[in-house]
Amino acid sequence: MAELRLVDLVKEFQSFDSPEGKVVAVDHVNLEVERGELVTLLGPSGCGKTTLLRMIAGFEDPTSGDIFLGDRRINDLAPNKRDAAMVFQSYAIFPHLNVFENVAFGLRLQNLTEAQVQERVNRVLELVGLTELARRSPDQLSGGQQQRVALARAIVMEPRLLLFDEPLSNLDAKLREQMRIEIRQLQQRLGITSVYVTHDQAEAMSISDRIVVMNHGRIEQVGPPLALYARPRNRFVAAFIGDVNFISGEVVAPGRVRVLTETFPVADMPESLRPGQQVTLTLRPESVELLSDPRSPQSQFSGEVRRVTFLGGMVEYEVQAEGLGSLVVHASNPILRGVLRRGDHVGLHIPPAALHVLP
Amino acid sequence: MRLKRMKRELEILWQDPLLALLVGAITISLLIFVVYPLIAVFIKGFQTQDGQFTLENYRRFATFRYLQNALRNSLLVGLATGVVGVLLGYLAAFTLTRTDVPGKQLLHILLILPIISPPFVSAIAILLLFGFNGLITQKILGLQGFNIYGFKGVFLSQVFTFAPVGYLTLRGVLESLNPTLEDAAMNVGASRWQTFRRVTFPLSLPGIASAFLVIFIESLADFGNPLVLAGSRFPMLAPQAYLEITGSFNLPLGAALAVVLLIPSLTAFVIQRYYLQKRQYTTVTGKPTLSASKIVSPGARVGLYALLTGFALLILLFYGTILVGAFTAVWGHDNTLTLDHFRYAFSVGFDTIKDTLIVAILSTPISGFLGMLIAFMVVRLTFPGKGAVEFMSILNFAVPGTVVGIGYILAFNRPPLLLVGTLSILVLNFVFRYVPVGIQSGIAVLRQIDPSIEEAARNLGADGITTFRKVTLPLIAPAFFSGLVFAFVRAMTAISAAIFLVSAQWNLLTVQILNQVGSGRLGVAAAFSVILVAIVIVAVGVISRLVPRQVARIEIMRAQEG
Numbered sequence A: 001m002a003e004l005r006l007v008d009l010v011k012e013f014q015s016f017d018s019p020e021g022k023v024v025a026v027d028h029v030n031l032e033v034e035r036g037e038l039v040t041l042l043g044p045s046g047c048g049k050t051t052l053l054r055m056i057a058g059f060e061d062p063t064s065g066d067i068f069l070g071d072r073r074i075n076d077l078a079p080n081k082r083d084a085a086m087v088f089q090s091y092a093i094f095p096h097l098n099v100f101e102n103v104a105f106g107l108r109l110q111n112l113t114e115a116q117v118q119e120r121v122n123r124v125l126e127l128v129g130l131t132e133l134a135r136r137s138p139d140q141l142s143g144g145q146q147q148r149v150a151l152a153r154a155i156v157m158e159p160r161l162l163l164f165d166e167p168l169s170n171l172d173a174k175l176r177e178q179m180r181i182e183i184r185q186l187q188q189r190l191g192i193t194s195v196y197v198t199h200d201q202a203e204a205m206s207i208s209d210r211i212v213v214m215n216h217g218r219i220e221q222v223g224p225p226l227a228l229y230a231r232p233r234n235r236f237v238a239a240f241i242g243d244v245n246f247i248s249g250e251v252v253a254p255g256r257v258r259v260l261t262e263t264f265p266v267a268d269m270p271e272s273l274r275p276g277q278q279v280t281l282t283l284r285p286e287s288v289e290l291l292s293d294p295r296s297p298q299s300q301f302s303g304e305v306r307r308v309t310f311l312g313g314m315v316e317y318e319v320q321a322e323g324l325g326s327l328v329v330h331a332s333n334p335i336l337r338g339v340l341r342r343g344d345h346v347g348l349h350i351p352p353a354a355l356h357v358l359p
Numbered sequence B: 001m002r003l004k005r006m007k008r009e010l011e012i013l014w015q016d017p018l019l020a021l022l023v024g025a026i027t028i029s030l031l032i033f034v035v036y037p038l039i040a041v042f043i044k045g046f047q048t049q050d051g052q053f054t055l056e057n058y059r060r061f062a063t064f065r066y067l068q069n070a071l072r073n074s075l076l077v078g079l080a081t082g083v084v085g086v087l088l089g090y091l092a093a094f095t096l097t098r099t100d101v102p103g104k105q106l107l108h109i110l111l112i113l114p115i116i117s118p119p120f121v122s123a124i125a126i127l128l129l130f131g132f133n134g135l136i137t138q139k140i141l142g143l144q145g146f147n148i149y150g151f152k153g154v155f156l157s158q159v160f161t162f163a164p165v166g167y168l169t170l171r172g173v174l175e176s177l178n179p180t181l182e183d184a185a186m187n188v189g190a191s192r193w194q195t196f197r198r199v200t201f202p203l204s205l206p207g208i209a210s211a212f213l214v215i216f217i218e219s220l221a222d223f224g225n226p227l228v229l230a231g232s233r234f235p236m237l238a239p240q241a242y243l244e245i246t247g248s249f250n251l252p253l254g255a256a257l258a259v260v261l262l263i264p265s266l267t268a269f270v271i272q273r274y275y276l277q278k279r280q281y282t283t284v285t286g287k288p289t290l291s292a293s294k295i296v297s298p299g300a301r302v303g304l305y306a307l308l309t310g311f312a313l314l315i316l317l318f319y320g321t322i323l324v325g326a327f328t329a330v331w332g333h334d335n336t337l338t339l340d341h342f343r344y345a346f347s348v349g350f351d352t353i354k355d356t357l358i359v360a361i362l363s364t365p366i367s368g369f370l371g372m373l374i375a376f377m378v379v380r381l382t383f384p385g386k387g388a389v390e391f392m393s394i395l396n397f398a399v400p401g402t403v404v405g406i407g408y409i410l411a412f413n414r415p416p417l418l419l420v421g422t423l424s425i426l427v428l429n430f431v432f433r434y435v436p437v438g439i440q441s442g443i444a445v446l447r448q449i450d451p452s453i454e455e456a457a458r459n460l461g462a463d464g465i466t467t468f469r470k471v472t473l474p475l476i477a478p479a480f481f482s483g484l485v486f487a488f489v490r491a492m493t494a495i496s497a498a499i500f501l502v503s504a505q506w507n508l509l510t511v512q513i514l515n516q517v518g519s520g521r522l523g524v525a526a527a528f529s530v531i532l533v534a535i536v537i538v539a540v541g542v543i544s545r546l547v548p549r550q551v552a553r554i555e556i557m558r559a560q561e562g
Ligand SMILES: Nc1ncnc2c1ncn2[C@@H]1O[C@H](COP(=O)(O)OP(=O)(O)OP(=O)(O)O)[C@@H](O)[C@H]1O
Pocket: A013, A014, A015, A023, A024, A025, A043, A044, A045, A046, A047, A048, A049, A050, A051, A052, A199, B290, B291, B292
């Protein structure tokens, strides 16, 4: 049985600036999170991620729908009675308490002896690498350290569920990458079921067991990172996760599509599609091969390089391909393979299984 | 070393002679109009009637019971008003920031009404309700000879006058506390009450202490309420100083009382400013979360709301009483409605209304501009003695009006500064007394504006003054308007200093109201009060129209800080 279950969850806010007088922040969301799993809610700003998380934590009451933790419906449980600890985006560290007392805050509300509190807090402080700073006051901490305090304060409760609301968005890029690895390792080590909100797709991909892509309060698609990347269900998901090219093609037979004159095999094409039907295909930029000689036998399409952006580990090209329009192509290993120039005429090769049909 | 730095700073300043002149001029006027009067009071306190040095005035404290009582009573009322004002203020602020009760806007307006009225409006209402002919004491309860004068009268009146100050201060404090902190506490298992006790309350504690001290300072400085309601058996310092001077013509003793009054005020001010303000927790970080806080239980919500509405209704009752009183022939005897009081008020008081408006309209813009200039100097320029200039400029926050008033008549009663009895003395007094609020909000805004914006203007060839006029001033316009509103409201409603400075040619409405109360014409006093409050509301409305909404709110917020 799923550890966390959301059933038909809806949240409407009153709003005076929208014509209907309300905003639907979360729109009929169904989701199951398994024990020990880390699930990310990913989506653009305003899509309802925070609202969903706050309903799970108990800070917002759902307009309709149910929330189950284990087999217990927790809709009417006060926030302080829910076994779900949250790491806030703004950290929400108590400014009047030092690091140790911040972490000990929740424990001190329980009937624990001082020795037990000390023991547990120290253990967690060590886990997040804050032992040295235990007596510091929060205003003497860096952003990363504050983040760790917030994390420690949540996990010291040994909660059944950990909730993260964009925990890394106030950190600089380098620290963000380091912290997301730390969070993931800690989460796996402790085996705590977690829901993690972010609008950064790279963060979502690197940290999650599964990703929930949201838009306008609705779930667009749920799945493991690779599945979402390889087989997005619609344009929104395809474009939100990674870079993508959309090209159009025609179904020739089950599992085969034609693009211009070339025919390609595609995996898991929906069975409803009939030969002759027009479809949209996704093509990831790194799946295309550029050939410096357009007449090479491998070349399926020809094009002209319009833009070259050198990114270090790879080069991003914009290629005007005949009959296909403008395509973004990523070529790896520029040191060994060299860099094309603007205006070069190139051939394009699309390997089998690189194309995915949008249903 | 120090001297060298001062010399260097002076040199830099001189590169822009206009600016240097300005700094000089402002420093000198602060010395003349803020510091010098205080010194004059201080010196006078050590003089006999004919100017010999003496300790006699202070020695009297040891011998005369009523002087000791005056000090004790003033402190007592200050402490009691501070405590109750903070309690009520916190209750109101908490309810209006943490719950979603209906009618919040209306409650807010009712709560700040006392701030824009002359401080003794409630004193008049109390006389009408609880006085010898009081509606409640005599008519409803049938009490004969109930005596409202003394501690209970002053205390009640001051609570009404100053609890709103506590409310605004604490509202600012509670609004600046990140509500996510409360969420976080509940999230790790704290109940509502535990959340309040362990997070919300400790975080607002510095603000509470600060609000207490502000009310304490205001209560000590309050002149109108004690003069009307203290009565002879309950002497208090501020009115006593006035009575010594105008009643017994004992200027030195009045000055000595003023000095005694100044000591607790200044102490409270220094604690508030240099200790507490650095300890405020402003915790708004990241994106603010809009959410109805869950920290208040449904039961508590109802309770808080009931208390708050009760208090708001009492305020309404007070103002209603004034309004009805202004139209009632003889309160308690003849209840026919009449316009007589207004007719009388306009016939004897028309010039006073005119004078009051002239003084307010003259002092308001001067005070506004001066405030911004000083804020600019303090934040953006370096010059020797800057700290002292800042201190002088805001010192009047803490100095009771009575002290300032006595200082002005002592300081400006002979050439070349013979100003007593003129329009200028009133205007100057208001300008320098109420400029600190403009300065404070100006400083706060300027500190948030990136200096590189101004540097860019300099870089494009603007000189110091032009930069201020074309770049800085527009940026600090909101603070400027808040200073304006405050200065105007105070110029219209202040009395404690002004009562020493009015003359036959230049009289003020507040003084007129007090005179009417003194001669027992409560109806006329009520009529004058209605006129005054109406003018203030219209004026605040007009000024607020000129500025964006959010600014208008800050203005009112600021209006309490004096
Ligand atoms: N208390 C509220 N009252 C009214 N509308 C709200 C409230 N909270 C959120 N909303 C609206 O609900 C929608 C979803 O908001 P939410 O904060 O959940 O978005 P989000 O996905 O977390 O966005 P972000 O990435 O910017 O944090 C938005 O349109 C927002 O304006």
